[in-house]
Structures are given as C-alpha cells and as structure tokens.
Amino acid sequence: MPANNEEVGGCRRALEAKRLELIGRQHNAESIIIERVADAADESVLANQRDLAVDTLNREAAVLRLVTEALERIATGEYGFCMECGEPISAKRLAALPWAALCLKCQEVADRLDRTSGPRPKSWFQDAA
Ligand SMILES: [Zn+2]
Numbered sequence: 001m002p003a004n005n006e007e008v009g010g011c012r013r014a015l016e017a018k019r020l021e022l023i024g025r026q027h028n029a030e031s032i033i034i035e036r037v038a039d040a041a042d043e044s045v046l047a048n049q050r051d052l053a054v055d056t057l058n059r060e061a062a063v064l065r066l067v068t069e070a071l072e073r074i075a076t077g078e079y080g081f082c083m084e085c086g087e088p089i090s091a092k093r094l095a096a097l098p099w100a101a102l103c104l105k106c107q108e109v110a111d112r113l114d115r116t117s118g119p120r121p122k123s124w125f126q127d128a129a
Contacts, residue, residue, distance in 0.1 A: 066099040
C-alpha cells in the first residue's frame with residue numbers, strides 16, 4: 001500500500017523535526033571539535049577524537065542530505081515512490097525510515113552492490129591463494 005496524504009503529512013513532520021535536530025547537532029559537533037583541538041595535549045589522542053567527530057559529522061551530514069531530498073520530493077509530489085523502479089514505497093517502511101528513497105527490494109540490491117564493490121575482508125584473498 002502506498003502512503004496516503006495523512007501518512008505523507010506525518011512523514012513530513014518527522015522529516016522536518018529530524019532536519020532541525022541534525023542541523024543543531026552539526027553546529028554542536030563543530031564547536032566540540034574546536035574545543036578539543038584547543039584542550040588536547042596529546043597529538044594522537046587529539047587526532048583520534050577529531051577523526052571520530054568528523055566520522056559522526058559525515059554520517060549525519062549524509063542523513064541530513066537524504067532528509068532534505070525527501071522533503072523536496074514531498075514538495076514535488078514524488079515522495080513515497082522508489083527512485084529506482086518507481087514503485088510505491090510501503091507506508092510501513094516510510095514510517096520506520098521517512099527519508100527512504102528506495103523500496104525495500106531496490107535497497108537490498110543497492111546494499112549488495114555496495115558490499116561487493118567495497119573493501120574486501122583479508123580472508124577472501126587468503127582463500128583464493
Ligand atoms: Zn524500487
């Protein structure tokens with residue numbers, strides 16, 4: 001079942017709340033990084049913390065982009081349809097993941113492609129040798 005208007009409205013509110021939360025966290029995280037840079041005496045600890053903070057920032061920036069794109073799709077009436085195959089995304093999936101751009105089937109394919117093109121565990125090479 002595709003999402004109805006009421007469900008899309010609920011998703012829009014969830015997306016707007018998430019967007020504000022993420023923007024707020026980005027500002028916070030930036031000031032935390034600056035603070036730690038000023039305080040840390042140990043270079044390696046500092047680098048570690050900075051990497052972690054940058055990691056989190058990057059991940060949240062990626063979600064923020066998805067959330068913003070989902071809000072744009074609501075505005076253009078494309079929301080709730082898979083960007084890959086054009087089939088409606090189930091209301092249940094949208095309720096769990098309001099910024100989902102792909103239906104479950106296409107997401108599974110994308111995840112699989114992601115895994116095979118990503119870095120491979122060492123054991124694969126050992127098995128082949
Ligand atoms: Zn699809």
